[in-house]
Amino acid sequence: MLDYLTVVRHPLVQHKLTIMRDRETSTNSFRRLLREISQLLAYEITREMEMTTRRIQTPICEMDAPTIDGKKLALISILRAGNGLLDGVLELIPAARVGFVGLYRDPETLQPVQYYYKVPTDLQSRLVIALDPMLATGNSSAAAIDLLKQSGATNIRFMCLLAAPEGIARMKEAHPDVPIVTAAVDERLNEHGYIVPGLGDAGDRMFGTK
Numbered sequence: 001m002l003d004y005l006t007v008v009r010h011p012l013v014q015h016k017l018t019i020m021r022d023r024e025t026s027t028n029s030f031r032r033l034l035r036e037i038s039q040l041l042a043y044e045i046t047r048e049m050e051m052t053t054r055r056i057q058t059p060i061c062e063m064d065a066p067t068i069d070g071k072k073l074a075l076i077s078i079l080r081a082g083n084g085l086l087d088g089v090l091e092l093i094p095a096a097r098v099g100f101v102g103l104y105r106d107p108e109t110l111q112p113v114q115y116y117y118k119v120p121t122d123l124q125s126r127l128v129i130a131l132d133p134m135l136a137t138g139n140s141s142a143a144a145i146d147l148l149k150q151s152g153a154t155n156i157r158f159m160c161l162l163a164a165p166e167g168i169a170r171m172k173e174a175h176p177d178v179p180i181v182t183a184a185v186d187e188r189l190n191e192h193g194y195i196v197p198g199l200g201d202a203g204d205r206m207f208g209t210k
């Protein structure tokens with residue numbers, strides 16, 4: 001079993017994250033680094049996938065070789081910043097099914113508002129990995145997981161780049177069965193709901209909008 005919270009402290013992840021936090025880092029580099037880190041986080045989050053064996057013939061002899069069991073996993077991007085993680089994870093797991101949850105944060109209430117929802121069928125029999133780089137208040141992440149559970153998902157994990165203690169607490173209260181894998185846990189949220197020290201608005205930084 002994955003722990004409820006896994007912080008991936010690998011030097012490569014931490015080094016890349018520091019470059020991403022730096023306000024001088026370009027959109028181009030930010031996007032590339034996010035893709036690279038997403039693959040390292042994916043390595044951790046899929047560590048305990050169910051395995052089976054398949055009889056194959058090597059050039060030398062027959063063997064029962066390990067292979068991933070069960071249906072293709074589902075990657076769910078929480079729009080829009082989730083797409084930055086999705087690109088990298090899909091490179092690593094190209095056969096994954098993909099879904100999208102569109103939620104934006106009302107700037108006044110900081111509550112999530114749904115504007116799009118399309119996910120693969122049979123979520124109940126897939127490992128589902130929800131992707132959102134910033135676990136801030138946790139409101140939109142918890143709402144996205146609510147929707148996935150309503151669609152039948154029972155085996156869900158949550159991948160983010162940065163998490164605030166407030167977001168982790170919110171997720172743990174709403175979804176204690178959904179392990180979180182992140183590259184770092186920061187200090188706190190500021191009065192605008194941004195993670196401190198954080199990296200700013202992940203969507204703006206990866207897409208070059210402002």
Ligand code: URA
Binds near residue numbers: 136194195199
């Ligand atoms: N979303 C972001 O993109 N950044 C934050 O710091 C918090 C939420």
